[in-house]
Amino acid sequence: xxxxxxxxxxxxxxxxxxxxxxxxxxxxxxxxxxxxxxxxxxxxxxxxxxxxxxxxxxxxxxxxxxxxxxxxxxxxxxxxxxxxx
Numbered sequence: 814x815x816x817x818x819x820x821x822x823x824x825x826x827x828x829x830x831x832x833x834x835x836x837x838x839x840x841x842x843x844x845x846x847x848x849x850x851x852x853x854x855x856x857x858x859x860x861x862x863x864x865x866x867x868x869x870x871x872x873x874x875x876x877x878x879x880x881x882x883x884x885x886x887x888x889x890x891x892x893x894x895x896x897x898x
Contacts, residue, residue, distance in 0.1 A: 840865070840873055841882075845896060848883065852893040 840863065847854060847862055856874065860867045877883045884895045 841877060844870070844873055844877065845883070848894045848896060852895070853891075854894070855890070 843863055844859065847859060851858075856867050856870050859874075860870045863870065874883065874885075878885065882896070882898050884897055885892055886895055887893055
């Protein structure tokens with residue numbers, strides 16, 4: 814029983830591994846690639862493909878929209894993304 818507790822303490826002391834997050838530029842590039850392949854993709858589908866939260870994807874899409882890189886035409890469900898630059 815003591816050995817198990819010692820192992821648990823040692824494991825707790827170890828530094829957690831850093832997740833392999835993509836840099837901001839890479840995320841935007843990945844979004845552009847996916848949107849080029851499927852302009853009708855939803856935020857939910859993008860978040861699954863990129864393994865990110867929906868809010869994170871919305872953040873980058875808003876940032877890209879504000880910079881004039883992409884634009885959403887149509888409704889939320891049946892709209893499509895347009896790449897402007």
